[in-house]
Amino acid sequence: METPARTPDTTGAAGERPAYVPQIRLYQDWLERERGLRFADYDALWRWSTTELDAFWQSIWDYFDLRSPTPHTAVLATNRMPGARWFPGAQANYARQVLRHVDAAHAAGQPALIGCNERGERRELSWPELRRQVAALALHLKAAGIEPGDRVVAYLPNIPETMVAFLACASVGAVWSVCAPDMGTHAVLDRFRQIGPKLLLAVDGVVHGGREHDRGAVLEELRAELPSVQQVILVNNLDAARQVAGTTRYHDIVARDDAEVAAFEPLWLPFDHPLWIVYSSGTTGLPKPIVHGHGGMVLVMLQLGALHNDIGCSYAANSFGERYHWYSSTGWIMWNAQLSGLLAGATCVLFDGSPGGSREQPDWTVLWRMAARERVSFFGAGAAFYANCMKAGIAPAQCGDLSRIRVLGSTGSPLSAEVQEWGSRFLAEAGVPEVWWCNISGGTDFAGAFIGGNRELPQTPGRLQCRMLGAAVEAWDDSGRPVLDAVGELVCTQPIPSMPLFLWGDEDGARYHASYFEMFPPGHGRRPGGGDLGPEAGSVWRHGDWIEIGSAAHPGCVIYGRSDATINRHGLRMGTSEIYSAVEAQPEVLDSLVVDLEYLGRESFMPLFVVLREGHQLDAALTERIRAAIRQSLSPRFLPDEIVQVAQVPRTLSGKKQELPIKKLLLGQPLEKVVNRDAMANPECLDWYVDYAARRARG
DSSP states (O other): OOBOOOOOOOOOOOSSSOOOOOOHHHHHHIIIIIIIOOOOHHEEEEHHHHOOHHHHHHHHHHHOOOOOOSSOOOOOEEEOOOOOOSSSTTTEOOOOOOOOTHHHHHHHTOSEEEEEETTTTTEEEEEEHHHHHHHHHHHHHHTOOOOOTTTEEEESSSHHHHHHHHHHHHHHEEEEEOOOTTTHHHHHHHHHGOOOEEEEEEEEEETTTEEEEEEEHHHHHHHHHOOOOEEEEEEOSOOTOOOTTEEEEHHTTTTOOOHHHHHOOOOEEEEEEEEEEEEOOSSSSSOOOEEHHHHHHHHHIIIIIIIITTTTOEEEOOOOEEEEEEEEOSSHHHHHHHHGGGGGGEEEEEESTTTTTTSSSSTTTHHHHHHHHHHHHEEEEEHHHHHHHHHHTOOGGTTOOOOOOOOEEEEEEHHHHHHHHHHHHHHHHHTTTTTEEEEEEEETTTTTTEEEETTTSSTTSSBBOOOTTTOOOOOOTTOOBBBBSSSEEEEESOOOSSSEEETTTTTTTTHHHHHHHSOOOOOOOOOSSBBEEEOBBBBEEEEEEEEEETTTTSOOOOEEEEEESSSEEETEEEEEHHHHHHHTTTEEEEEEEOOOOOTTTSSBBBBEEEEETTOOOOHHHHHHHHHHHHHTTTTGGGGOEEEOOOOOOOOTTTTOOOOHHHHHTTTEEEEEEEEHHGBSSSSSGHHHHHHHHHHHHHO
């Protein structure tokens, strides 16, 4: 059933929440007033934004009043993928854009950060205090010899200290990279070793699911295995008095308050100066260390957060009234998206801990109760969170006053119509009769969204509302032709400022090209406004998702999960090779195959198939050892739903595991359409997998 979007109300009334105008409407009004541009509908606006790239991205720069001490000589100097060059000559700094809001937001009585955790502790940082702590830590980094381009890595949870540390790194031009403390040492080292960090920030421990997890041993392993690290900063999260030899305590550093701190300002940096390194895993090799730039991230995060997510929407009574929460681990790109709320002057409400209580005492009201206490207005989480809340049968009466919530955000995996309809009923019972669902889909790879929301468009449960402004997204069939109302490969035919600058250590760009541009080389496809994409446009970005883009008669988009074999557990991606490394380290295991059966409308299911040495059987003890190996080397998030002993893993003649064909088979496609037996080394093993697929289909 379609629900019309709420018409903007600019009148307001005593005793009601302030009237507001959606940001995307304010932007379109600005385009008409300042540029003389008026569009008949959103589709016309989108087509302009993806065909007139210079005009569109210059409008984003101007609309958000971005500043640079030096002018840019072009908007898009080189329109080619990969290799696009944006805003040459301009300077930027992510932290500068955040700290621009200090005086106005503080005067409006809004804090910058609110940090909550499952122990019931709450901390609040005012905007002036955020600025002071960022300056104190930035000055310490400079004194420690950190220079622009040096890598600073963090092993930290979703707490205010992590955001302060990031902003301090950005302020001095250091390149930031973070891993969540639920990741095992092996997985962390696979990431950090590649980038040669000079300084490490690490937590002493975390609390999750009612249990304390000391991270002292992990810290010592990281210090031993990262010889490039010259200094370690300890963040006391479990024990405020804990001292660790050879480390400097974070809270001692940020206690500094003097004239130099008060006078500190972030450096101006080239527009494309590296900001952070995030990791996205493919099916083979080490995780890809993806580098994004300051200027591109500021532009895209403002465009996404303000125009499409409506963060910091223009309240008539208080333009700094947004309380923005998106539950995330620091290892998920949504932590970066949560952080970006500061770019728009919103208050970021953080939660560190389990969103579902403990194993002994499950409780899916934890985040809702926090949202009620903190008067959250934008509530975001992974799609799996909402599904778990629905299954748990939680009721608004258990959660407190949720009436301030105006938006529910969802991403990470497909959100079914059933779950979205449940969430709307849940909020209606809580006093929010017309909650807007801001469902987005994008990726770590470009730290943005391709598909998302528009406060003024109709909502259809189970569908995302629109393609994002500036994102020339299409669904392509195998021959590179765009299709509507049919499932195809998600591609982007034009560059976006937040696409990776490069992959760290990929000197010739070969890995970058192979990761995103190999499937559709130069010359494929047509431009959004018509006309062929010639070879001069370079290759086309292939994202690795299945998507259906609706026609005018059936608007909106649907993401159907990964089109490759990468594991996606509720938004966190992991390469299958990393799982194989942990599993096949067990002496009994000869071979293994894992597939992630994520598909719209079905519960995610990840089976692991193992081939054992002769004489061994998959008993309870071995099953638990395999699970423990994944838990310790990677993260509990990547534990399989089922471990099954098999005789063989299907392989090609060249020895490659047949992950994608088996995934398609288990998702219901016929065997003859997913695999060529003549190209296989062991086609006789397929009958077992066909039978397994049939048994799963029967339930």
